[in-house]
Amino acid sequence: MKAIKTINGTWGGRFPLGLHANLQSTLYTLIHPITPAKLLLEASDIDTWNGGILEEMEIDREAKKAEETALLREKDDTRDEILWALIQETRLAAKSPIKENRAPGARLLIVLNTYKDIIRENYASETAHIKALLKDLDKPAAVADLTTIGQTRLVQMLRTANEEFDSLYLKRLDFDAGIKKLPSSASVRQKNDKMTATIFRHIETAYMMATSDDDRKLIGDLIDRINAAINKTKNVYNTSGKRKEDGEPKQPKEPKEPKQPKDPKPTPDPKQPEQPKKPDEKPKDPKKPDDGNPDIKLPEE
Missing domain, CATH: 1.20.1480 (hypothetical protein mp506/mpn330, domain 1)
Structure with missing residues (x-):
């Protein structure tokens, strides 16, 4: 009977976008140096996977920039x-x-x-x-x-x-x-998870079908490093507070993704002159009037 070695599940659907993208990037870094044929893969398979990872990382960066706009x-x-x-x-x-x-x-x-x-x-x-x-x-x-x-x-x-x-x-x-039109993060995550799972199955099969001890050791070590990366990411997720009382992670619902606008435009400056503030409104408090803009015209002393 041929020896088998398995790769752990990634919990990909549970991770927040940034952690998910980071794990995908780490897995690619571990896998892509090995000749695809040794893993029963084509070079185009790795390239396609990498394209999806880069797309996911770009979506994560855009989400962080949108947060910066609110902070602004x-x-x-x-x-x-x-x-x-x-x-x-x-x-x-x-x-x-x-x-x-x-x-x-x-x-x-x-x-x-x-x-x-x-x-x-x-x-x-x-x-x-x-x-x-x-x-x-x-x-x-x-x-x-x-x-x-x-x-x-x-x-x-x-x-x-x-x-x-x-x-x-x-x-x-x-x-x-x-800024540019990007697909939803949910669709990209699902695509990358599916691709990752397929690549894992090929790697496990390549280990079982290896024709030399050197290849079997090479692939076995790769599986160990993949599992270590997955376990490290799970630990990061667990220590973020998303755990059940029994210590096992709970499967949360996938968040709904906002619809992408047909023609995304830069966030407008809410203080642009084309939307003038109303000078005749009194502020609710010493800072801002009802429309969010204070009338601070100072009397001549």
């Missing part, structure tokens, strides 16, 4: 909050019962009035104008006034928030420039 909005909200707070604190200082704060507050308010519509602007314009505002606030006279009214920390917070936003915004621009 959060970071814009953060810098708007800080800027609004700086404006409010300066207004209060200009009218403060503490006499020493009034003149510095009034002078700083003149600087801020120059940028009175800054939060209304689109992403790129707001970023540029915050940089210009910070440059004005870095002047010695402004630094002295900020120190007097105790608002140097808010200025530094605004600088940090604007830098973080700008860095992420540049990444988002790369995403918008490269």
Whole structure:
């Protein structure tokens, strides 16, 4: 009777997209150096499999970039909050019962009035104008006034928030420039899982049918490395908290995949001028009006 050696199941349908794509890439790295004929495969089989893996990895990267777009909005909200707070604190200082704060507050308010519509602007314009505002606030006279009214920390917070936003915004621009229509991740995963299972069966058969000890050892070692990679990925999945009480992983339902748009377009800048903010609406809170854009037009002091 010929010796047999089996490859473990991958649990492919259970893994999140990133972990699934990583396992597929690892398996390809282990398998493709071996001559396909020794594994009862054609070179085209390996190439087709690799094409599917690359496609899955691209879908995973696009999903991460979409998450960055949502984070971009959060970071814009953060810098708007800080800027609004700086404006409010300066207004209060200009009218403060503490006499020493009034003149510095009034002078700083003149600087801020120059940028009175800054939060209304689109992403790129707001970023540029915050940089210009910070440059004005870095002047010695402004630094002295900020120190007097105790608002140097808010200025530094605004600088940090604007830098973080700008860095992420540049990444988002790369995403918008490269966006293209991709198939659903579910269909690509299923295709790759089917291909992987077929390749595994060929490898197991090649081990059983090997005509020399050297080939049998080569294929046997490959099976051991494949199993080690699969087990490592399962351990990563298990330690992520997705386990049943008895320690065995539970088979979750496959998430529904969103439909791909017929003509995907870059995520629009929600602050673009073509969608103007309504100047006559009052904000619900000190930060944003009902439509998400504050009316911060400052009165002339």
